[in-house]
Amino acid sequence: MNAIVSNDASCMYCYKCLRNCPVKSISFNHGKAKIIDEDCIQCGICIEVCPQKARTYVKSIDEFKKFIGKKFMVSLAPSFFAHFDQPYKIISLLKKLGATVVQETAVGAELVSGEYARYFLKNEETVISTACPVIVYLAERYFPEVLGHLLPVVSPMVAHATFLKQKFGDLPVVFLGPCVAKKSESQLVDIVITFEEFDEFIKNENFQLDQLIDELPTPPYPDKARMYPTSGGINYTIDGDWKTHISIEGIENVMNIFSKIDEIKTGFFIEASACIGSCINGPAIRKDINILEKRRRIMNHSANLNTEKNLIEFEAPSIDLHKKFSSKFSKVYVDEKAVQQVLKSLGKDDMKKQLNCGACGYESCKDKAVAVVLGKAEKEMCITYLVDKLKAATNRVVEESPNAIFIYKGNCLIYKNKAAEKLFLDTANLISLLNEIKIFSNRIYEIPDKGFFFVKSFTLPEDSGEVLLLVDMTKEKLQEERLKEIKHETLNKIEEMLARQMRIAQEIAGLLGESIAETKSRFVELRKFMEE
Incomplete structure (x- = not known):
């Protein structure tokens, strides 16, 4: 099981995790990072360096809660004893x-040493610790x-878990430490909880430590x-001679030794x-106090228990x-x-163009190309490739634009696109x-025999030149003129129609007037006749 997991939603194209990963066990697809489990050494560096907090590790507090009671x-x-203020x-x-037993893992470290x-x-050959x-x-x-x-020996955690089960019975074992990689080291330990996790647990459960006694x-x-987690701590436990005993810290330094073993x-x-400063500078230990203070705390704890009253003689058990x-x-x-x-395809087939800048996360352009072939990386991770791609796209858009574009500085013409070339072909005094x-x-400006153009001008940054953009509005201008003509003709037609309607109305009114007059005359005659 790989203890390190990714949160794709928070990953934001920065590639900082890949730049810092010593074994490049991170792949990218559509700009999102994914841990390659079979390649990952679980050092936790990607968790520490990710500015978006898109990397974390498997948390085990919920499993631990099942053990409570x-x-x-x-x-x-x-x-x-270096991490907690009140250990x-x-x-x-x-x-x-x-917990029926709360014991120091250093007991197992003593066995390992x-x-x-x-x-x-x-052995006369060089040997390497495996803690x-x-x-x-x-x-x-x-x-x-x-x-x-x-050295073919188990780690102190595994040695101690074996010892605990042999001495105190087959009870579940919980390991509390500063290391993420411990979570996948051995099934002999039931649960691995980091110091960070336990801090959060105490805070969420609102435990009042001040009300508890020291035990x-x-x-x-x-x-x-007890000095195991400090620089040179393992050598100290085996009484190492400085001439033949050496501490190598940091994965890059260890890889350098391994490559030349x-x-x-x-x-x-x-x-x-793996950690510079050893375990007291692990990925899941507090960082607000320095290594010297952490070392001092461990030494104080050791001094507190190494008294005649508290010191108990340790007898190594017979365990494998x-x-x-x-x-x-x-x-x-x-x-x-x-x-x-x-x-x-990246434009780096020429060695001179291979900058090997490392911005993408790989040491060289060729390493990046290999990763692309393996499906671990994308071409777009290369900044220079993206810039060149953007420039090419921009240049294509500008060159093929139907608008005339001129760039000039002083009396010197720097650039003109195809439309500009066609507009002012062999024009003297162009500037x-x-x-x-x-x-x-x-x-809108009219250029004789060319048409009408909307004019836009601006100055490039850092006084790099003037840009003049001419948008051809001739078609729109002609349409506008035609529209005016249509409006004028329409108004004339309406006026003619209204005049005609007025004449018809007048004629109808005249006819209606004559008819009414005749009707009235007939009615008067009829009345007179009836009266008679």
Whole structure:
């Protein structure tokens, strides 16, 4: 299971995760990032650097809540005492929630260091610590030639979980630590919770820590292994000689050593950590206090328990701590012709055009082209390709525009498109003419024998030149004139029609008047006759 997940809705084309991913285990489709599970070493760098918070890890608090009120055991990573301001009250809270055992993972680290020391003494070759799961994933997936140098020992977390179950019974084990990669390291641990998750849990449940008493971890206690999460902490536990013991921190530094492992002749004990500053600078530990303060807190805790009153002699149990590592490396064949075709489509078939700027996230343009062929990247991730593509599209639009476009500076014509070339073909004193037309900006200007044009002018940024845009309005102007003629003719027709109607009305009125007069005369005669 990969503990790191993506939120596509928040991903915003910045490629910062890919630029910082040491193994490029992130693919992009339509500008959205996706973790490639089989390639990911779960270092958590992409989570820390993402400005949009589009990357996170699987949270386990809901699973942990199912344990509350039941019996379970807790393994506290040594950096626990560097992260929490009130670590002993947190221990009290865990016991209140149902933990029958709350013990330091450093107990398991003590066992692991014992195995490390024995292996190193027996081998003259260079050996590498395997306490960090990210380092193990890195070796198995990308540097199989290093597997023979890995110390075949389980991590302190796994060693401690084995110890807890052997000593206290087969109860569920909860690991509390600063590492995201631990979530997928071993099924022997039932739940892995980060410090960040537990902080949020305390806040959401509104636990009042000040009301709890201080409680110490469950014995037995470790001797030196509390310093495991600090730089050089593992070497310290095995009494390493500085001449043959070295700490390598940071994935890039570790990869550099891994790539040249066969060149190392002198037998070294390499304490390898993915995080610079070791575990006290892990991805899920607080960042508001510095490494020195965190180291001081661990040393204070160690001093508090290393007294005659609290110190309990630790006896190593007889448990199997051996682990076998296997190669998960898969070499992918990439067709070189396909790579060259991608480079050509990007306009980078010439080595001089391959800037290798790294803006897309890949170290070189060729690496990017390989990723495109493999379906892990998109051509549009290249900034120079996008700029060139935009310029080409813009130039095409300008060149094919039906509007005449002129760019000039002083007395020098910088550019004119096809429409402009056709409009003023072999015109003398063109600049003077353009300056004359410019006066009519935002108005319609008639160019004799050419037509009517709407004039638009503006100055380019940084005084780069003047732009004159002539929009051909001749057709519209002719239509406007024709419309005026039609209106005039229509009005004349209406006037003629009204005059004619008036004449007809008058004639009808005349006829009606004569008829009424005759009718009246007949009526008078009829009346007179009736009266008679």
